[in-house]
Amino acid sequence: MASTSIAERRAEADGSLEGWRTRALAFEAEISRAVIGQPHVVRLLTIALFARGHVLLEGDVGVGKTTILRSVAQALGGPFERIEGTVDLMPTDMLYTAFVDDDGKPRVEPGPVLRHGEDLAVFFFNEINRARPQVHSLLLRLMAERSVTAFGKEWSFPHLQVFADRNRVEKEETFELPAAARDRFVMEIGVDTPADPEVRRELVFDPRFHDVDGLIGGLKTGVLDHRGLNDAGRAIQASVKTSRTLEQYVLGLWDALRLPASVDVAIEGVDMGRLILGGGSPRGVSALVRCARVRAWLEGRDMVLPEDLRAVFAPVMAHRIFLDPIYELRRDRIVRDLCAQVFERVPAP
Amino acid sequence: MRVLLAATALVALVHPAAAQVSGLQMSGPRPFGLLLGDVFTLTTQFDVAKPFKLDPAALPKPGPVTYSLDLRSLKVDERSGPDGATRYEMAAEYQTFYAALEAIEQTVPPFTLAVVGASGERVEAKSASWTYLTSPLRPIVATAGGGATAFALQPDAAPIAKSLRPAEIQTGVALGATLLALLLLAWSRAWPPFHRRPSRPFAQAARAVAKVARSGEDGWRAAALALHRAFDISAGKRLLGDDLGAFLSARPAFRSYEASIKAFFDASRAAFFGGGRVALPAEDLKRLARNLAAAERAA
Structure with missing residues (x-):
């Protein structure tokens, strides 16, 4: 596969989604060489790639968020940039690099976002919640429109995919992402420590996992062609069908999310009548359907099933649910229960 | 003398x-x-x-x-x-x-x-x-002017009122036993008034399926929905096709029908989500519902 040229692959993409699917599975397999015990995270990232959505990874410190994203960037190929979120990071720091050159003159060069020009494939924002709201604001535009204005002109990044991560342990010197920014992420994927003792043993004792650079460097690069993803994504959305029944089902899920009490969702210690302030935006639900289509395609089907919706529901929808502030502290558990119960209550088909 | x-x-x-x-x-x-x-x-x-x-x-x-x-x-x-x-x-x-x-x-x-x-x-x-x-x-009463004596006309012997109580009790017991047996049978078969027994969703579904399965594609869909609802109730949540493995391993009584259940879920997927034709004959659907109801009764 690595031997085929990009041009050949593109030609193939036009005619055959099947080829893309084979490569997508190969891509997953490649990442799984470096990332073990997280098959669902890898699958969700693959879905997000083909759904052309940005992803926020969330998890404890040291569970491998950065490793996962670097692996994806490596296997995907294409220009990759990263930036670390800090409290003094300013929006311009993403666009420009200011320094004094050898001649002692101040110079301004393109920053991380612009360094690779408009071909940028992956932009990785590490510890996004440490950056200030001004930075979030710029990032919002970059994600929503895939464009920025710099050096007096408009830059467009048609192939850009933003990956971000944040740890959920620390709350000091952090800035919570605004709702609008979170809504732009097609998925928020929670990364947990693998539960399987064998995987954990391997992660701790196998020297292969001690050297992250070596681990990622050993991955094949360019398993997927980042320039073809837009077309492949469109082709998937066009080819995977949703039946009338499924559409009804999605609307049912959406209603259940907005008014959980109407389908008898009950969560311990929660007044269901006042829990929900906002239960998923139309953009969120359309993202859900997009991701479900990609998942169905990855499973080799040309129709979306409720199982597809269920597989991507929590990552796509959970961060778009806005709770009454008094329940925010218990958000993780409440939203997890809510998503699970919605699927247990809404009839399918 | x-x-x-x-x-x-x-x-x-x-x-x-x-x-x-x-x-x-x-x-x-x-x-x-x-x-x-x-x-x-x-x-x-x-x-x-x-x-x-x-x-x-x-x-x-x-x-x-x-x-x-x-x-x-x-x-x-x-x-x-x-x-x-x-x-x-x-x-x-x-x-x-x-x-x-x-x-x-x-x-x-x-x-x-x-x-x-x-x-x-x-x-x-x-x-x-x-x-x-x-x-x-002449009776002495008439001549002696009243008073019952040994010579007076005695009243007619009263008929012996033989007690029917034992027979009544036996009949009652027999009726009660019959009623109880009928109730037990109805309970066991989930007939009315036990047809909404929460633990017998398939019995209810089997009746619904038998009623509508043959009336065209709409009937088939209604029957499949009834069966899905029975699976939902039995599983305690909405049961999707991917959950069948866990469902069957938790309910060994249904395991002998695993193939038919899988076929039903596949047909249901195709009919409801694939926009395709109905692949499972109504007769098979009815038989599956009946078998599941029987398995549920035996469990």
């Missing part, structure tokens, strides 16, 4: 016969309280000196004596008496037909006793008469 009366009636005999017939005595029953149709016997005893003998031809013949008194029979007993005489004992049985309206005195008339000597000389004597009181047959 016959009371022997000591009273000896010395009958005025024909003088010449006085020496030939002696010791005439008569005894009878108690001379009162006789009623219409009563039978009584008068016994007459006398001695006849030898060589005289009683002339049987002179004795009265059985038959009416008066218009209300019949002689039913007359028996004569002869044996030797004191002083060489012959002692006769006659038992005359009478029946009175006198219908008395009130207690009234009646008399049994005497009859003639003739004795004949050896040379043919004939001597006659009269037996004693006997007087008695006949009583009316």
Whole structure:
């Protein structure tokens, strides 16, 4: 596969989604060489790639968020940039690099976002919640429109995919992402420590996992062609069908999310009548359907099933649910229960 | 009981016969309280000196004596008496037909006793008469003016009211047992009123499926939905095709139908989400629903 040229692959993409699917599975397999015990995270990232959505990874410190994203960037190929979120990071720091050159003159060069020009494939924002709201604001535009204005002109990044991560342990010197920014992420994927003792043993004792650079460097690069993803994504959305029944089902899920009490969702210690302030935006639900289509395609089907919706529901929808502030502290558990119960209550088909 | 009366009636005999017939005595029953149709016997005893003998031809013949008194029979007993005489004992049985309206005195008339000597000389004597009181047959209540006595008309014997309680109890028990058995059967088969038993969703679904499965594609869809709802209830949540493995491993009773269940879910996917045609015949759907209901009952 690595031997085929990009041009050949593109030609193939036009005619055959099947080829893309084979490569997508190969891509997953490649990442799984470096990332073990997280098959669902890898699958969700693959879905997000083909759904052309940005992803926020969330998890404890040291569970491998950065490793996962670097692996994806490596296997995907294409220009990759990263930036670390800090409290003094300013929006311009993403666009420009200011320094004094050898001649002692101040110079301004393109920053991380612009360094690779408009071909940028992956932009990785590490510890996004440490950056200030001004930075979030710029990032919002970059994600929503895939464009920025710099050096007096408009830059467009048609192939850009933003990956971000944040740890959920620390709350000091952090800035919570605004709702609008979170809504732009097609998925928020929670990364947990693998539960399987064998995987954990391997992660701790196998020297292969001690050297992250070596681990990622050993991955094949360019398993997927980042320039073809837009077309492949469109082709998937066009080819995977949703039946009338499924559409009804999605609307049912959406209603259940907005008014959980109407389908008898009950969560311990929660007044269901006042829990929900906002239960998923139309953009969120359309993202859900997009991701479900990609998942169905990855499973080799040309129709979306409720199982597809269920597989991507929590990552796509959970961060778009806005709770009454008094329940925010218990958000993780409440939203997890809510998503699970919605699927247990809404009839399918 | 016959009371022997000591009273000896010395009958005025024909003088010449006085020496030939002696010791005439008569005894009878108690001379009162006789009623219409009563039978009584008068016994007459006398001695006849030898060589005289009683002339049987002179004795009265059985038959009416008066218009209300019949002689039913007359028996004569002869044996030797004191002083060489012959002692006769006659038992005359009478029946009175006198219908008395009130207690009234009646008399049994005497009859003639003739004795004949050896040379043919004939001597006659009269037996004693006997007087008695006949009583009316009317109820004593009427005459005595009230009060229940032993002689009053007794009320009709009440019919024996035989108790039916044991039979009633047995019938009741049998009915109760039958009802209980019917209820148990209905419960076991999830018939009404137990058709909404939460633990029998498939029994309910099987009925719904049987009703609608054959009525075209819409019917098939309705039947499939009914079956899906049964799976949902049985699983306690909405059961999707991917959850079948866990569902079946938690419910071994259904495992023998695993292939049919999978086929049903595949057909349902195709019909509801694939927009395709119905792939599973209605007959198979019905059979699956029936089998699942049976498996659920057995579980």
